[in-house]
Amino acid sequence: xxxxxxxxxxxxxxxxxxxxxxxxxxxxxxxxxxxxxxxxxxxxxxxxxxxxxxxxxxxxxxxxxxxxxxxxxxxxxxxxxxxxxxxxxxxxxxxxxxxxxxxxxxxxxxxxxx
Numbered sequence: 360x361x362x363x364x365x366x367x368x369x370x371x372x373x374x375x376x377x378x379x380x381x382x383x384x385x386x387x388x389x390x391x392x393x394x395x396x397x398x399x400x401x402x403x404x405x406x407x408x409x410x411x412x413x414x415x416x417x418x419x420x421x422x423x424x425x426x427x428x429x430x431x432x433x434x435x436x437x438x439x440x441x442x443x444x445x446x447x448x449x450x451x452x453x454x455x456x457x458x459x460x461x462x463x464x465x466x467x468x469x470x471x472x473x
Contacts, residue, residue, distance in 0.1 A: 381429025
């Protein structure tokens with residue numbers, strides 16, 4: 360009986376902390392930093408991807424989101440009021456044009472905008 364209770368508790372705990380749905384605040388903050396660095400210093404950004412500093416930081420941020428941030432917002436707020444928590448991305452100034460999100464204009468996403 361103790362084994363069954365322990366397995367149920369572990370199953371519930373795993374369900375609560377293995378939430379991939381959520382605002383992904385840490386991962387998207389790393390993405391904003393990566394994007395800003397690419398716009399301002401593309402060579403340095405490329406080096407940090409090859410070394411692989413940015414991918415490792417992104418992995419750790421994703422773990423933090425899956426284990427802490429996403430479950431908190433999902434279970435404490437979003438699932439109950441049926442409204443998700445948004446993440447507001449940092450503004451980055453265009454230095455060499457930009458690409459539109461494929462969600463915003465699917466036909467123009469691969470075209471450079473000036």
